[in-house]
Each structure stands twice: as structure tokens, then as C-alpha cells.
Amino acid sequence: METKKYELPLLPYAYNALEPFIDQETMHIHHDKHHAAYVNNLNAAIEKYPDLFAKSAQELIMDLSQVPEEIKTAVKNNAGGHVNHSMFWEIMGPGAGGKPSGKLAEQIKKEFGGFEEFQTKFNDAGTKRFGSGWVWLVQTKDGKLEIMSTSNQDNPMSEGYIAIMGNDVWEHTYYLKYKNMRADYLKAWWNVVNWQEVEKRFSN
Numbered sequence: 713m714e715t716k717k718y719e720l721p722l723l724p725y726a727y728n729a730l731e732p733f734i735d736q737e738t739m740h741i742h743h744d745k746h747h748a749a750y751v752n753n754l755n756a757a758i759e760k761y762p763d764l765f766a767k768s769a770q771e772l773i774m775d776l777s778q779v780p781e782e783i784k785t786a787v788k789n790n791a792g793g794h795v796n797h798s799m800f801w802e803i804m805g806p807g808a809g810g811k812p813s814g815k816l817a818e819q820i821k822k823e824f825g826g827f828e829e830f831q832t833k834f835n836d837a838g839t840k841r842f843g844s845g846w847v848w849l850v851q852t853k854d855g856k857l858e859i860m861s862t863s864n865q866d867n868p869m870s871e872g873y874i875a876i877m878g879n880d881v882w883e884h885t886y887y888l889k890y891k892n893m894r895a896d897y898l899k900a901w902w903n904v905v906n907w908q909e910v911e912k913r914f915s916n
């Protein structure tokens with residue numbers, strides 16, 4: 713059987729493209745070292761059960777019951793890290809920011825009261841996530857929007873949600889520029905959100 717290893721995607725823009733909000737050095741370390749490590753560690757874990765290479769990283773985390781116990785934790789962390797970061801690069805971009813439009817904007821207004829209220833709630837959830845993790849906008853099975861946070865590289869998809877957007881609140885995301893000020897990073901991050909890409913992930 714042919715085994716196709718998981719691969720680190722290229723960053724869809726230059727390393728300095730998100731300046732001044734996310735600095736070039738952070739992007740290099742984050743993509744070239746951290747994300748690469750998740751991919752390498754995922755490949756190393758799956759080597760023991762190569763039939764699983766037929767599944768995408770997303771399929772692995774959507775149903776961890778299919779993963780042997782011996783490698784389950786490694787797959788959860790590293791397939792999660794791979795999926796989460798692959799999304800993260802895509803939902804950011806240069807010259808981005810602003811507000812969502814269309815159906816997503818309407819539903820955010822309906823469920824959170826407005827875009828600013830949504831941002832405040834998202835930032836708050838990201839600030840309060842203790843230790844390392846992610847803050848998310850998710851869609852429930854019945855189509856409702858919710859803000860949630862997860863620890864480590866856990867992805868809401870493992871719990872049956874659709875992850876529409878997520879922000880990485882691991883210190884490796886912001887520490888060089890923002891030091892311990894996670895709340896400042898969370899506020900600045902809105903300037904690089906690529907809403908067109910986020911809207912593609914929202915089904916209505």
C-alpha cells in the first residue's frame with residue numbers, strides 16, 4: 713500500500729506579511745519549527761500503523777476511536793496541531809481585518825448582539841484559557857454559533873463541532889512581540905483575520 717506522509721503546507725504569504733501585528737521572526741519559528749514538529753511527530757506516530765496514512769489529519773481527529781491506543785495521544789496532539797495550524801495560516805492574511813459580511817455577519821449579530829460584542833467575548837475566552845490552547849468560533853450541529861476554548865491542540869471537531877475560526881493562544885504565537893500580554897495579542901489579531909476565508913468555513 714502506498715503511504716503518503718503528512719506534509720507541512722507552505723505559508724500562503726510572506727513571513728513578514730502580517731507585520732506589524734505578527735512579526736516575521738515569530739512566523740518563522742511558528743510555521744517552520746512548531747508546525748513542522750507537529751507534522752514530523754504525526755508521521756513518526758503513524759509509521760507504526762501505516763494504513764492510517766490513508767486518512768487525512770482531519771479525519772483522524774474527527775474520530776480518534778479508530779486510532780490504536782498506543783499512538784492515540786500522539787495523534788490527538790500532533791494531528792490536532794497540524795490541522796489547527798493549517799487553518800490558522802489560511803484564515804489570516806496581509807491587508808486583512810475589518811468585519812465579516814453576508815450570512816456570517818448576520819448570524820454573529822443575531823447571536824452575540826453585534827460584531828464588537830462577539831470580539832469581546834472571543835478575546836475574553838482566549839484570555840481565560842489557562843496555559844496553552846486555542847479559542848474558537850464554532851458551529852453546532854443545529855447551526856448555532858458558539859465561542860469556546862480548548863486546551864493544548866484539541867480541536868472542536870473531535871467533539872462534533874464545525875471549527876469556523878480559531879486563534880492560537882500558545883505563548884509561541886505571541887511571546888516574542890507581546891511577551892506575557894496575551895490580551896494585547898488577542899486584540900491586535902483582528903487586524904490580520906481574513907474574513908473571506910473564514911466565511912468559506914461557515915455553512916448556512
Ligand SMILES: [Fe+2]
Nearest residue numbers: 746880882885
Ligand atoms: Fe501554534
